[in-house]
Amino acid sequence: MVTKQVRDELPENADLRRADSLAREIFSDVANKWALLIIEALGEGTLRFSELRNEVEGVSHKMLTQNLRMLERNGLVDRKVHPTVPPKVEYTLTEPGRALRATVDLICGWTNQYLGHIETARDRFDA
Amino acid sequence: MVTKQVRDELPENADLRRADSLAREIFSDVANKWALLIIEALGEGTLRFSELRNEVEGVSHKMLTQNLRMLERNGLVDRKVHPTVPPKVEYTLTEPGRALRATVDLICGWTNQYLGHIETARDRFDA
DNA sequence: CTGAATCCGCGGGGATACTG
């Protein structure tokens, strides 16, 4: 991911720009609340759709499927359908997914670490 | 941050629930595209409003101010106003902000590392 | 230059119903 766009206009860097725009796309996919919460919820284990729905507080049916599709498309989660009745679908993080989860864990850790800090900052600001 | 809500109804855990809901709030604030891109753009340095606007590709005037206010409120960025004319405002990451940035760096690293992986996963899925 | 405020369109996202 490149944040500065100094060398944007050079045609010989077309492939670089392509990779960069792809990176931005992936970043936009991944840097959203529900995606990260789902990844965090999956953890090391395997969860069914309905279990995820319970685990990820406040997520709607629609948002859950939507984000699961997206994560599956990007190869971050593995979707395993058991051809039973009633159907049973299990979701598991792939290797890239687990790698990302490690960083999500860090964000969660960060959140807890600075909870108090942030709360007082808010109080100060709101005054 | 607690992902499971097993012990939600016990009244003696009111403070835990409060901290948890606060954590979720912070997580929702922080886990969004623009906030993370702004944090990443600020890096170790100091940038003016207009510089940030250039640095963070595609961000609108409104989104930038909005997210900067939010980050300032949570104590992640420091806002320094120079009483000159025309006005000059500089934004810098605070210590908590820099700590978070470290994890954002990891996400960026992750993105680049799995770029190819993800691209092929997409191709496979779209077929 | 920075930023608040207003207007407004479009799409995110909830609720619901229906298939397999």
Added chain:
DNA sequence: CAGTATCCCCGCGGATTCAG
């Protein structure tokens, strides 16, 4: 149970304007 489709509304977010 899991997933898709439809409806529909609210609010995100862009464009623009005005102020300091």
